[in-house]
Amino acid sequence: MLSPNIYVRQRGRLTHSQARALDHYAAEYLLDPGDQKIDLSKTFGNDVPPVLEIGFGSGQALLEMASKNPERNYLGIEVYLPGIGGLLHCCHEQGIHNVRVIRGDAGYVMENNCVEESISQINIFFPDPWPKRKHHKRRLVQNPVIELIRERLVPGGKVCLATDWKEYAQWMLKLFSETPGLTNLSLNGTYTQRLESRPMTRFEARGIRLGHEVWDLCFQK
Template sequence: MNQPKPPPPIVTAQEPSGSTHIRSFVHRRAHITPSQEQAIASWLPRWAITYQNHLLDLEAAFGRQAPTILEIGFGMGETTQQIAQARPDDNFLGVEVFNAGVGALLKRIHEHELDNIRIIQHDAVEVLRDMIAPNTLAGAHIYFPDPWPKNRHHKRRLIQPAFIQLLASRLAPGAYIHCATDWEHYAQQMLEVLSAEPGLQNTCTDYAPRPDYRPLTKFENRGLRLGHGVWDLIFTRRPQGDDAHDTKAD
């Protein structure tokens, strides 16, 4: 008599590794579809990198030497997939904590036969601190992070001075940080925090026009039709010697 097959395993972000920083996410049991579950079971070993407390060899992880862009909080992976398709000469390292998003992006990677995306399912602060060497990244994408709109929750927002100092130290000179949000107050905070980081310089007077490489999502299009604003910010890492911070900051 045939025994029923067990359901595919569901992975979760690993437990914190001793950090005391305020997290920009909370663990919750979100809905995950059968196809996302199956993608995790089938493709996680191929395209995911396990968090470890030592520096990641990016060339070994991607099987080639190429500029690497870090994307923090890729959601369902639609934007990640489209940018990676449009920029095949770049590597994209996506960091996300939620199972549904990881499963969705794994499915997209498989369906579109993409070889330039890798996933780490873990807290982005710890990934940056422990796995990314200083002066390494060619860019960083942070699109529509949780705005934590209530005043008492603003401390949970990802874009804070300590985080941006850490992220800036992991960028190569001339590399960029690209943030986008549809919350005006958060956009103002982003502009203030990024502008205050001595290692960065704004590419515009304040907010930047949306670059062609960042596609409009369905959610964003719907918001624009309703008259909601979207704010992009693009900053670059100053040349070596112009930084006020030691690039080994953590």
């Protein structure tokens, strides 16, 4: 059993619209499966395996992908309540119905709530880099999480990652490359081109403003 990442900020001041969205739209968008497995076909009303975004922040990328691809299903896992409230608000405002959210630690949720081979793609964009060596153990991308990602992906499913922190990019490249059953889709065995469908988020824009490079990775099961 994975222990939850207790270092991530979970609460923050909610704006009026975030609080209102959590009150009014949770019934449509927020899942509360406890420790039970979720039946994704029942949840989305069809058999299309969803795209999962882990740590969606304010939900910009998830929202844009879901609105551009109404025939696909999108599941988000996030711990930060204002981000969830913001996403619910935007989903309602834009009339988006192919998004569902679980609030919780991604490792816990994947392990307890997601069925094996049920997810078509897993996106992790700009995970917290925890740059100090003594904090590396707090990073989201660790072997037990990678193993869960591999198990939860359908055969042929992909995991796509992006970061503006070079040393974290190298860390992710090493750990994913060493995982049996996952193939790097980069032509030279390192980083890929920017994923065409990956929208620019606030975190990426900030990184670019600071002069950071961005590294994309994509592995296939």
